[in-house]
Amino acid sequence: MSLPILYSFRRCPYAMRARMGLKLAGIDWEHREVDLKNKPQAMLDISPKGTVPVLLLEDGAVLEESLDILMWALEPTDLAGVHSSEREKILDLIHENDTEFKANLDRYKYPSRFSDVKDPEHHKDQAVKFLESMDGCLQQHKYLFGDELTFADIAIFPFIRQFSRVNEEWFSSLPLHALKKWLGEQVESILYKSVMEKYTIWEG
Secondary structure, three states: OOOOEEEEOOOOHHHHHHHHHHHHOOOOOEEEEOOOOOOOHHHHHHOOOOOOOEEEOOOOOEEOOHHHHHHHHHOOOOHHHOOOOOHHHHHHHHHHHHHHHHHHHHHHHOHHHOOOOOOHHHHHHHHHHHHHHHHHHHOOOOEOOEOOOOHHHHHHHHHHHHHHOOOHHHHHOOOOHHHHHHHHHHHOOHHHHHOOOOOOEOOO
């Protein structure tokens, strides 16, 4: 095994964040694109939870969470603000994205999957409150924590992109001009495009 092995799914926002972190850090990896309806046994053997991304390192260690992969890739470097004084604030914002915002996003996009959803519009409105707070930050500077890209932008962007695509016409009407500018720049970035090529399903 000469390279880390990444089990991934192209459209999964968690996998996107992992791939972006690896690419930004200049780490090469063996890519194994997963059919989520027919998960490979090799992946399940090292990560029985069966979700992507999963990164198998050369020493046999396994990283099963996207944020762990992102931080593992960027930690040895001074890239993306990993060692900045804002680190704890960044981690708090990512936690809010991964918990409250993601829960509202899922219940807005897939209401039939959740027994507790009475009104998907309520969850949409709650999600917008998170976007409004980020828009306020982005009115002050280019990225979420200043004028340089940090791991906050990488970690959160894929989920904002997913939200924006549920109803693109409605999203485009929102008065979140700074957020939409930031989102558009991330979508058009070389970093994002470099990890969104079409992958062939890995069959082992």
